[in-house]
Amino acid sequence: MKVLIVDDEKHVRSTIRLLTDWSALDIETVLEAEDGLEAIEIMEREQPQLVITDMMMPLMTGIGLMEWMDSHAVTCKKIVISGHNDFELMRHTVKYGATDYLLKPIVAKQLHDAIQKAVDSWKEAHQERVRHQYQSREVIELKSIYRDKLLSNVIMEPVGYRNELQLLIKEFPQLASVHSCMVAVINLQDVQRDLQEKYASNMGLLIFSLLNICNEFLHKAQMGIAFRNLNSNHEIVILAWEQLVKAEAVLERIQHGIARVLKASFDIGISSELAFPDNLQEAYNQARQALGQRNLLDTSTRKHSYQVGVVLRIGSLRFGDYEEAISLAMKSGRPEQLQAVIQKWFDGMDKLDKISMDQLDLWLDAYKVLKARWMEEFYEGAEPDQLLPTEDTDFIIPMDHNGQFSSALFQQEFTNHLTELMRLFLSKKVQSGHTMNEIAKYIELNYYRNITLQDISTKFHLNREYISRKFKLELKENVIDYLNRIRIEKSKVLLLNPQIKIVDVAGKVGYQDEKYFSRVFKKLEGQTPKDFRVQMNRESPLSM
Missing domain, CATH: 1.20.272 (Zinc Finger, Delta Prime; domain 3)
Structure with missing residues (x-):
């Protein structure tokens, strides 16, 4: 915050400076003026939030200064410090909204309290102004969105949106006597490269700028309105309803305005003149068709009028x-x-x-x-x-x-x-092969757990059918067979020790059912776990 001390006596200004802890009051800049005229010059340049002024000064008194502030610095707070305990001076102080009237000699605490009161008052008023500005901006934005919604609905189905049409006529009374209209369309997907890059993260700002330019020229010509088509993310629609013979000339001025302000060019599709409101949708479709069927290889014009009977011919290149x-x-x-x-x-x-x-x-x-x-x-x-x-x-x-x-x-x-x-697809393909190897490694390290295909699916974020199919394709063996083979290989090592019961061997390699373990073992090894143990102990007897 900034404060301006106005007094024709330097020692009074110095006293006010020395008696106040400005930083504690959130005041960063303290300015001085000898009289009201000098104060006005400083205020116009520095825009202080608080003025502490004397009343009796040469050239311009404190009353004159406060009168000027009442019309030129209405948000600035005022404190009067005077050597005169005069009713008339106090009356003017109240009249011009000063927060305090202090008498000289200055008392430090009174001065501090008065400044604190003025600072708090300014902050509270400032917050209220900000809140009001925000609400006003919201109202304007909501009104704009509401208007765009009405217009977007009406151009899509004017007959089906009779209620919206009546609301639109209420918004634009001149429409009540309109019998014909034209529609023009600008597609923002056709925006040039440098503009794409500039507004990539804020397309709303580009649309706002374009609408302002379009409506400025339409308002001057008193012939229509431009709005954002909320049924399409990339369209600005111009609805013209007055002086249609001048429509193309106004659209050309709009293009020049866009080129001057945004340093950009846009193609515009233009409908023929049709009845309003019954053929409004047809006019909109004509404008879109004119824009969509323009020859991109012909750069001689950026305005494209609808041509009756012209049908899109799809070339032989497919x-x-x-x-x-x-x-x-x-x-x-x-x-x-x-x-x-x-x-x-x-x-x-x-x-x-x-x-x-x-x-x-x-x-x-x-x-x-x-x-x-x-x-x-x-x-x-x-x-x-x-x-x-x-x-x-x-x-x-x-x-x-x-x-x-x-x-x-x-x-x-x-x-x-x-x-x-x-490159992305191929990296995914390589990643897929790596993933199957990671699944195989996971099985090798966790074979003794109760692993299910769903557990693997959850861990690797892949669905079960894909894992089953891809695993067999990559490792030439399905997941269950791979898991069983690992378990059986591990169990063969444990079976070499006759001190470990077969039921315990089954449990240590992940089988909760000894009989199921024996069936799987026999299927893979051609003999039961018991026969395998007998054979291995016979060939390599364990010392007891």
Whole structure:
């Protein structure tokens, strides 16, 4: 906190300084002024939270200073210190909201208590201001979300949301007389690379900035509103309902405004003029279609109007034709083989004279299905917390620094993406082999315990069916047979000692049932434990 001492007598200012323990009162800076005019200059520059002022001073009195503060420094607290026990001066002190009126000579305790009271009052008022600002901001944000929700619902089904439409008309009374509208759509997934990087951790800030720019121009033109489509994470929708002949000109100004403020460019899909509200959903769909079917190879314009009768033509280049070759390359573990296959697909892409965003989405959807099959294969048997997070393996179509589609950049990033995915899958495959060896080691060390397949599943976070299948594939023997073989080998050593009963031998190697132990032993060794003991003692009699 800062405090300003105003008095035309230097020794009074010094006395106030010396009598007060400023640090104990959370005051870091103490300023001084000789009169009211100098005090105003300092206050405008330093913004103190407390002013301790004399009343009778040259140039500007304490009353004049407090009158100025009443309109220019309303949050600043005031304490009056005066040599005059005058009712009129006290009345002005009360009028301008000073917290105390102290008489000279100054008493240290009175001064300390007065300053403490003023500091506490300022802190309490400050907390209240912060709380009020926070609540006001929350109200604004909630109102914005509410408005976006209304608009998002209405564009999806205007007839089904008649109640919402009435609430919207209440919010925007001019809609009551509107009979036609246009819709424009901006898709934030098309954002250019540097903007992606800048707002990667705070996409909400980018949306807020874009909405402010859009609504500034729409408000000036008195022709509509921009809002975030809450039914889609990546869309800003512009609803225009007045002076539609000027709509494209306003949209162009919006694009220039975005370029000036954000140093970025966005494509905008624009509907035709349709009836409001009955055809609002159709207008929205038209705008999305215009944006989705734009030719990404044509960079001459960033505004794309809906064209009646134009139907999306899917080219002959299909990602599915390359799926098998890409899968084989992924399994080979050879980056050069993977790059060669991807190159063939992009060679075909380079021959196309038109690539739309919808076409890219179809290719990407086909890739997602293929990737899902890879995940099932490479991560077969893994528990949910062992799976690779989906967001770590997602691929988003990259845009260059101008927000334009680049086939070369697409190829580079898709190749890097698949190469990294191949590395992750292969490391998982190696890890799987290591895991089976770890399970075998675990069995060897714990053969004498009552080990079940469920125990192993829990310890290694793998499901039982996967362990059974993979263990046999890797070690050429199922888990139960492996466990029995280890136990029987250990029991053969114990059977060499005739002092250990067969029932105790069974218990020491993990069998609770002697008869079951004998059956397993005979199955693996061709004779019972008793016959084995007799044979071994005959061949190598133990000295008694």
